[in-house]
Amino acid sequence: MLYRLQACPFCERIVRKLHEYDLDYCSRFVEPRHSKRDAVKRISGKRTVPAIIDRSTGVTMSESANIVEYLDSTYGANV
Numbered sequence: 001m002l003y004r005l006q007a008c009p010f011c012e013r014i015v016r017k018l019h020e021y022d023l024d025y026c027s028r029f030v031e032p033r034h035s036k037r038d039a040v041k042r043i044s045g046k047r048t049v050p051a052i053i054d055r056s057t058g059v060t061m062s063e064s065a066n067i068v069e070y071l072d073s074t075y076g077a078n079v
Helices: 009-020 038-044 064-078
Strands: 002-004 027-029 051-054 059-062
Touching: 002 009, 002 038, 009 064, 038 051, 038 059, 051 064, 059 064
Parallel strands: 002 027
Antiparallel strands: 002 051, 051 059
């Protein structure tokens, strides 16, 4: 599951990486107002996006640079 905003360049970076590794995912678009992102806070402890839940490994995280590093290290060898 990918929590994201419409037209967010950081979120689109994650989408490109997910496509690069041919990973299936579902998107959930969240509230534009930071203070209204309770769904994201419940899963990651923060209200920032992008945030992911990797159901294959049980990992939940936010921050695009961290997510890219995680995806590269977890799925990069499979490309």
